[in-house]
Amino acid sequence: MKVETRAVQAQTIGSDARPDIHRADPRYRRRVAVALIVAVLTGSVALLALDAWLDALVIGAENPPNAALSGLRLLFLGIALALTLPLLALALWLHATSRRVRSERRYPPRAARTVSDTPVRSDAAALRMARTLSALAGVCVLFSGALVAWALWFGLSF
Numbered sequence: 001m002k003v004e005t006r007a008v009q010a011q012t013i014g015s016d017a018r019p020d021i022h023r024a025d026p027r028y029r030r031r032v033a034v035a036l037i038v039a040v041l042t043g044s045v046a047l048l049a050l051d052a053w054l055d056a057l058v059i060g061a062e063n064p065p066n067a068a069l070s071g072l073r074l075l076f077l078g079i080a081l082a083l084t085l086p087l088l089a090l091a092l093w094l095h096a097t098s099r100r101v102r103s104e105r106r107y108p109p110r111a112a113r114t115v116s117d118t119p120v121r122s123d124a125a126a127l128r129m130a131r132t133l134s135a136l137a138g139v140c141v142l143f144s145g146a147l148v149a150w151a152l153w154f155g156l157s158f
Helices: 002-013 026-059 065-104 124-157
Strands: none
8 A cells, every 4th residue: 555655656746756856955055054043043132132122111110101102113013014025035036936937847946956855846746836836925925915004004003
């Protein structure tokens, strides 16, 4: 029974019984690892700064409550609007990758750099992946639009 499921898996990934492998790029893997480390460290510093700012906001009794609320409102607006830019950039990248996959009928595209060895999907499997990438791009655009709408509502309602 297991032999049949393996054969079906190989046929859905590629056209042969043994799928082709798109080899990983070691330099790209290192760059991605460094970027992730920098992002985690930056996020950690930002959270520590936010914690210190919120403590100062609570402790500072000389500040009127309206000043604290306007500071929090500006913080929420800034975070919401800052999150829209990476979401839109991700949507553009997903859409561009989807177009390359559709034109080559191959996933990942030949010029793509990957972090790990990736089985190549061709023909119908590649087109399914292209549709998935396009759908994810649409979701990213919807989320960024929702963030902007929320920021506008939040900014104008208070």
